[in-house]
Amino acid sequence: MKILVAVKRVVDHAVRVRVRPDGSGVETENVRMSMNPFDKHAVEAAVQLGEAGHASEIVVVSIGPKQSNDVILTALAMGAHRGILIEADGRIETLAVAKLLNAVVAEEQPDLVLLGKQAVDDDSNQVGQMLAGLLDWPQATFASEIKVAGDSLEVTREVDYGRATVGVSLPAIVTADLRLNTPRNAALPMVMKARSKPLAVRPAAEFGVDLTPRLKLEKVSPPAERVAGRKVADAAELVAAISSELTELEAL
Amino acid sequence: MSVLVLAEHDLGALSAATARIVAAAETLGPVDLLVAGQDVSAVAAEAAKLAGVEKVLVADSAALASLSPEAVAALLARLAEPYSHIVAAAAATGRDAIPRLAAKLDLMPVTDVVAIHGPTRFDRPIYAGNAIETVSSGQSKHLLTIRASAFRPAASGNDAPIHPVDADVTSVARFLAAHRTESDLPELSTAQVVVAGGVSFGSAEKFALVAELAKVLGAAVGATRAAVDAGYAPNDWQVGQTGKIIAPDLYIAIGISGALQHLAGIQGAKKIVAINKDPEAPLMKIADIALVGDLFEVVPQLIAGLGRE
Ligand SMILES: Cc1cc2nc3c(=O)[nH]c(=O)nc-3n(C[C@@H](O)[C@H](O)[C@H](O)COP(=O)(O)OP(=O)(O)OC[C@H]3O[C@@H](n4cnc5c(N)ncnc54)[C@H](O)[C@@H]3O)c2cc1C
Ligand SMILES: Cc1cc2nc3c(=O)[nH]c(=O)nc-3n(C[C@H](O)[C@H](O)[C@H](O)COP(=O)(O)OP(=O)(O)OC[C@H]3O[C@@H](n4cnc5c(N)ncnc54)[C@H](O)[C@@H]3O)c2cc1C
Numbered sequence: 001m002k003i004l005v006a007v008k009r010v011v012d013h014a015v016r017v018r019v020r021p022d023g024s025g026v027e028t029e030n031v032r033m034s035m036n037p038f039d040k041h042a043v044e045a046a047v048q049l050g051e052a053g054h055a056s057e058i059v060v061v062s063i064g065p066k067q068s069n070d071v072i073l074t075a076l077a078m079g080a081h082r083g084i085l086i087e088a089d090g091r092i093e094t095l096a097v098a099k100l101l102n103a104v105v106a107e108e109q110p111d112l113v114l115l116g117k118q119a120v121d122d123d124s125n126q127v128g129q130m131l132a133g134l135l136d137w138p139q140a141t142f143a144s145e146i147k148v149a150g151d152s153l154e155v156t157r158e159v160d161y162g163r164a165t166v167g168v169s170l171p172a173i174v175t176a177d178l179r180l181n182t183p184r185n186a187a188l189p190m191v192m193k194a195r196s197k198p199l200a201v202r203p204a205a206e207f208g209v210d211l212t213p214r215l216k217l218e219k220v221s222p223p224a225e226r227v228a229g230r231k232v233a234d235a236a237e238l239v240a241a242i243s244s245e246l247t248e249l250e251a252l
Numbered sequence: 253m254s255v256l257v258l259a260e261h262d263l264g265a266l267s268a269a270t271a272r273i274v275a276a277a278e279t280l281g282p283v284d285l286l287v288a289g290q291d292v293s294a295v296a297a298e299a300a301k302l303a304g305v306e307k308v309l310v311a312d313s314a315a316l317a318s319l320s321p322e323a324v325a326a327l328l329a330r331l332a333e334p335y336s337h338i339v340a341a342a343a344a345t346g347r348d349a350i351p352r353l354a355a356k357l358d359l360m361p362v363t364d365v366v367a368i369h370g371p372t373r374f375d376r377p378i379y380a381g382n383a384i385e386t387v388s389s390g391q392s393k394h395l396l397t398i399r400a401s402a403f404r405p406a407a408s409g410n411d412a413p414i415h416p417v418d419a420d421v422t423s424v425a426r427f428l429a430a431h432r433t434e435s436d437l438p439e440l441s442t443a444q445v446v447v448a449g450g451v452s453f454g455s456a457e458k459f460a461l462v463a464e465l466a467k468v469l470g471a472a473v474g475a476t477r478a479a480v481d482a483g484y485a486p487n488d489w490q491v492g493q494t495g496k497i498i499a500p501d502l503y504i505a506i507g508i509s510g511a512l513q514h515l516a517g518i519q520g521a522k523k524i525v526a527i528n529k530d531p532e533a534p535l536m537k538i539a540d541i542a543l544v545g546d547l548f549e550v551v552p553q554l555i556a557g558l559g560r561e
Contacts, residue, residue, distance in 0.1 A: 016512055017379045026383050094351070095360045122378050123493065124363055126351035129321065133355030138424045139321055141348055144487070154428060158487045159344045160441070160496075161262060162433040166320070167426035178494060179481065214360035218373070218386040223519060229540035235550045238525070238543045239557035242504070245523060246469070249444060249501050 001111035001170065003046045005060045006101055007039040007075050009068040010121040023219040035071040038116025040078075040183040041176040045146055046114050047079035048181060054148050057081050061104050063097055063204065065089050076194035077186035083197065088204035088211065094122075096211045098130035103207040105135060110171065112153070117142050117175040128175035138168040144179040253281035253371060256309075256331060258324070258340040258349070259299050261289065266298040268442040269341040269400035276403040277339045278304040280371050280394075284335075285309070285412075288327055288419070290317035296414050303407040313419035318427035321348035326421045328353045332393065336371070342397040342497075343441070354395045361395035362387060364497075366402040380493040380516035401441065401499035401520050433486040437463065440472040440489060446500040446521075448474030448491055451482050452507035452547065459484040461551045462506065468559045474498065476514050492517035507547045510535025527551075 011017055012032040019026055035043075049055040060075040061084040062068040072083035086100055105113060118125035132139035140155035144163065147154040152169040158177050168174075186194070204211060232238050255277045260267040270285075277283050283304055287296045288311040296310045309331070315323050324345060332338060338353070340346025342364045354361040366384070367375035373388045374396065440446065447469065449462035459479065466473045475485035477492060491498055493513040499520025506527045508514060511534070518524065526539035529546050536542045543550060 011379070013513070017382050019383045026379060093360050095355065095358075098355055118494070120380065120493070123380065125347055126354070126361065126363060129348060129351035130355035132321075133325060133352035139348070139352065140425065141321070142344075156431075160488060161430070162486055162488050163431040164318075165428040165431070166318075167428050169424070178477070179487065214391055215362065215387040215389050218388055220378075220383050220385045223377070223381055223384055226524075226538035228537050229524075229542065232541060232543050235543070235545070235553035235557065238527070238541070238550070239554060239561070241541050242469075242502075242525065242554070242558060243561050245502050245525075246445070 001055055002057045002109070003049065003055045003059070004105065004108055004110035004113045005039070005042050005046050005058065005075065005080065006113065006115045006127070007043065007060055007062050007071050008036045008116070008119045009033055009062060009064050009071045010036045010119055013037050013120050019220050019222040023221060025220050033067070033070070035074050036116050036119045038118060038120070038176050038178065041178060041180045042114040042116050043075045043078050043080060044181045044183040045176055049146070049148070050079065059084065059108055059110070061086065061101065063088055063092060063100055069199070072199060073194050074186070076197045076199070077191045078184055081197065083199040085199065085201045086204050086207070087201060091213055091217070092211055093213050093215065094124050094126040094130060095214065096209060097127050098134055099209040100204060100207055101127070101131050102134045103209060112170060113173050115173070115175045117177050128173050132173040135173070137171050137173055139173040140166055140168050141175040142177045143174050144177050146174060146180070253336045254334065255281045255283045255337040255339055256328070256335040257283050257285050258328065258346060259285050259287045259295065260341045260343050260345060261287065261292065261295045264294055266295050267341070267343070268405070268439060269343055270299070271302055271405035272400040272403045273339060273341045273398050274302050274304050275406035276368060276398050277337065278406065279368055280337050282306045286311065286331065288316045288324060289319060290314055300412040300414055301408045301410050303410045305410055305412040307412050308414045309417045310414060311417050311419035313421070315421050315423040316419055318423070319345050320423045320425045320427065321352050322425060323421045323423040324349040325352040325356060327419070329356050331417065332357060335393070337394045337396065339396045339398060342399045346397045350395050350397050357393065357395070359391055359393055359395055360389070361397070362389065363397045365396050365398045380512050381519050382512065399497055401497055433488050437466055438470065438472045440474055441496050441498055443472035443498070443500055445469050445471035445502045446474050446498055447471045447504045447506070448476070448508060449479060449485070449506045450476045450508035451478035451484070453479065453484055456484045461555070465551060465555050465558070468555055476508055505535055505539070506551060508535055509533045510538070
């Protein structure tokens with residue numbers, strides 16, 4: 001099968017972001033950027049399907065500024081074959097991202113599209129489901145295991161009560177959760193090789209998708225700060241403290 | 253202005269989240285509550301008791317048995333027309349179906365809403381809760397998922413009329429198996445008291461101490477991603493950015509460092525108790541009550557001490 005993987009360049013998950021004092025957004029100047037962690041699991045899943053003989057070609061696509069090149073190269077170094085960078089600056093909402101990916105699907109005709117379950121910057125958890133809706137394909141989100149069974153997949157999903165296994169026939173959309181696999185760190189020769197793999201750079205305007213945001217971003221504010229409370233000396237004091245909290249709760 | 257709310261339910265019972273979503277949605281307009289599934293008449297009867305519900309719509313069919321996103325989105329698309337808002341809990345069913353529905357209706361949804369400022373303005377957290385964005389929408393219809401933990405539950409005592417609706421949808425995905433975590437402890441996402449443990453417990457056997465303490469307190473159990481990844485706790489106990497978002501009155505964190513992805517799940521907690529051998533752990537610095545100590549000594553003492561009270 002042919003696999004398309006969508007990867008997003010985001011503020012590195014280890015960075016603690018700061019809200020800009022004017023409330024216009026979070027500070028993204030001079031902060032470390034990297035591939036959305038969930039997308040690394042999606043790329044790894046595609047590469048593993050390739051290694052098991054199930055994938056003939058793996059194409060990665062990213063939508064964003066020029067620098068998103070980095071995350072495509074990371075995916076190519078992990079083992080994807082070819083990259084597409086759709087250049088777009090500024091704010092692109094999930095609906096527009098899904099529509100651009102829909103246009104790429106029309107061109108590439110993949111059997112499977114792998115995405116991350118959510119991006120750690122906007123935490124939207126929307127794009128995979130939206131793309132599935134636009135294509136009218138089955139979706140298996142929050143995947144922690146993917147098995148190939150003929151021309152369908154058996155996907156185990158992380159859900160509120162534990163896990164659930166669903167069968168989806170191809171073509172389908174699968175979004176990756178963090179326990180799907182352990183993403184590889186590409187060795188240096190692979191990183192070098194990635195630079196010679198094909199990478200098409202195309203302006204978003206080429207796809208004829210309306211990118212105008214539907215939502216107005218009014219402001220971004222910091223969350224309420226928590227401050228340190230008191231220290232207790234030992235377990236006995238803690239028992240007393242917890243008991244009094246519980247008594248207070250019961251009184252309510 | 254009127255609102256269609258998708259009820260969350262499991263194993264024949266309405267989830268506690270639904271009462272909270274109804275209360276939140278009621279501030280937007282009169283609420284119709286949709287119960288979709290198979291053999292859901294008992295759930296519909298429970299739903300009819302929630303204050304603020306104008307009527308309960310019941311879509312009962314085999315195709316809706318597993319509440320697949322394909323079937324639920326198709327059902328909602330058919331019912332959508334008269335409503336200004338379509339709302340679900342930011343839980344498994346809603347997270348899966350609402351964005352799919354949004355794409356079908358060519359609308360931009362707002363997910364994980366934590367505050368409602370009128371019918372078209374909403375707050376949602378971004379960057380693992382390190383920032384809150386306020387968005388407004390001029391779209392013709394508003395599709396929302398709401399974090400139940402951010403709202404108080406609706407009262408009970410209503411007797412809303414129940415109307416069946418056409419439930420003829422096709423389910424394309426095949427449901428193969430449910431792997432349920434069996435537990436007699438309270439439901440994590442709406443529990444008043446939660447006891448959570450980290451990877452420092454070192455084994456599933458030792459992690460059982462967390463459940464033991466929870467039992468004494470009538471609390472639910474939570475875990476860090478590291479503890480789940482290590483196999484000490486099931487995935488549905490994970491609290492944080494990628495796990496459950498909770499807002500208990502009391503959160504007791506044992507041997508948890510307080511990584512920002514974990515803190516994302518407990519920002520709504522009223523009081524935090526932390527036990528850690530490292531006084532510099534980030535969670536110790538924001539805890540209301542902190543004890544520096546070895547969990548293997550402290551937890552058995554808590555179980556004994558609180559068990560006596
Ligand atoms: C009101 C508002 C204001 C915003 N302001 C800004 C801003 O000032 N600056 C800014 O840079 N962004 C801004 N955004 C971000 C926005 O454009 C997001 O990129 C977009 O909403 C996608 O959200 P997400 O990444 O959280 O999607 P999710 O649904 O969480 O992503 C899921 C998966 O979809 C795929 N995916 C998502 N985006 C891409 C992509 N671009 N390319 C390839 N694959 C992708 C990935 O596989 C990802 O794991 C704003 C968004 C909104 C709604
Ligand atoms: C994209 C992404 C998403 C994530 N999502 C989540 C999420 O949803 N939820 C989540 O929890 N994490 C999440 N994480 C992981 C997170 O970054 C941390 O790695 C994790 O929360 C750490 O778990 P921990 O506190 O158990 O372990 P550690 O950080 O290793 O902390 C262990 C703590 O135990 C203390 N300790 C050790 N021994 C003892 C003892 N004997 N007595 C007392 N204290 C002791 C130590 O001092 C330390 O503070 C995510 C990470 C990423 C990259």
